Amino acid sequence: MNDTDRRLIALLRTDARASVASLAKALGVARGTVQNRMARLAADGTIVGYTVRLKPDVEEQRMRAFMTVAVEGNKVDAVIRALRGEPAVAALHSTNGRWDIVAELRADSLEGFDRALARIRLIEGISQTETSLLLSTFKF
Structure with a gap:
């Protein structure tokens, strides 16, 4: 896992519903890069799911x-x-x-x-x- 992966995970922790486009903009990378990294992080078990947090x-x-x-x-x-x-x-x-x-x-x-x-x-x-x-x- 590199710095871009860690920054992506931090953004997803803040808002797991963020669009790929907004994540790409925040990271300064292409949308395809975000999609590929999210797919890889899910495939290797780093990201195991997305959830809703309630107050x-x-x-x-x-x-x-x-x-x-x-x-x-x-x-x-x-x-x-x-x-x-x-x-x-x-x-x-x-x-x-x-x-x-x-x-x-x-x-x-x-x-x-x-x-x-x-x-x-x-x-x-x-x-x-x-x-x-x-x-x-x-x-x-």
Whole structure:
């Protein structure tokens, strides 16, 4: 991946619906160059899709949180498999330091969060969790 590819990806992150013509103009290249690069980036798996991002206040599951998870011994893979099956888990990340996993959670109410937290804490291999509700979003 070169600088033009990185600049193209940055533009697409800002507006994935931008026209090829506007992308070409912003990059200072021909439209065919943009089309070829987008096709190559998709073919090699660099770009895996395009999506819609909603403002947090219009999402159905408006309540969001980050849960940090400490895992016993070498049970990280088993815990990740279990968390993938939890409906409240929107994304999972490995991390370093005190915690092993960071889970992004979504729920439609505090009661929904409470139920999800109770289910997650019962997963074998989880030794400790800490959850922080996200109160405001300043950039998305």
